[in-house]
Amino acid sequence: MDQNETITPYQFLTEAEAVDARQSIPAEREVMALSEFLKIFGDATRVRILGALRDKELCVGDIAALLDMTPSAISHQLKMLKSAKLVKYRREGKTLFYALADEHVHSIMEIGLEHVRE
Amino acid sequence: MDQNETITPYQFLTEAEAVDARQSIPAEREVMALSEFLKIFGDATRVRILGALRDKELCVGDIAALLDMTPSAISHQLKMLKSAKLVKYRREGKTLFYALADEHVHSIMEIGLEHVRE
DNA sequence: TTTATATTTGAACAGTTGTTCATCTGTTTG
């Protein structure tokens, strides 16, 4: 039998390297949460909404007018943005004002823009 | 006629504010490129692949073995990762070794993980 | 209370996505 021959499911990785590679993959719970979170940025309408909210909180109707879409469509998207904690909101009478939730959103948009501009 | 009354499609925004808000939305070309780019991160399999490639280049077969998936499924995903420039590759004989393309990928994964861990 | 306004919600539908399976291309070895 060959000196270094061991049966593994891998073509090039040793078992030790496979252990390392596996450890650099985030835990299953994190993989799911991360992909769900980043998925939110993967839609043109949501990117536009996030862009519009960059400097100023806005109500649903005004976002709809800015993007030339129906309040219903915007509301559906805000629901996703809200549940993924990309935006927060406050009520004033009949009106709900939405704003970016935190700096992570800004950072990801900025890095993403850098990438696509290169 | 009221002093400050002007007909606008907006509920709260003045025309000047609407101009500002519209300017903070990236240009249409960038919105599309950015959402297409970030969409790539929005899938658990692709997040796992990117995780596995964090420290070390890997061939298709070994990625498939690590994730317990078929080489075909991995190849389809690598095609997307490649065309969005998240990974690069080099050939060695029959084997193709894939690696992360640049630091943007790392950054977005890190910021995303920070976000979902909070 | 009735009416109007701002937003949300749920069902429905077309369009998109990820995996499988069979097949094909490219490379090395005999």
Added chain:
DNA sequence: CAAACAGATGAACAACTGTTCAAATATAAA
């Protein structure tokens, strides 16, 4: 050359996504 292997590709199908439309809430004003 043919056989074997690594990976890519295209069609197909179920599962998912975003928008529309109609209807429901919630708040404010009459």
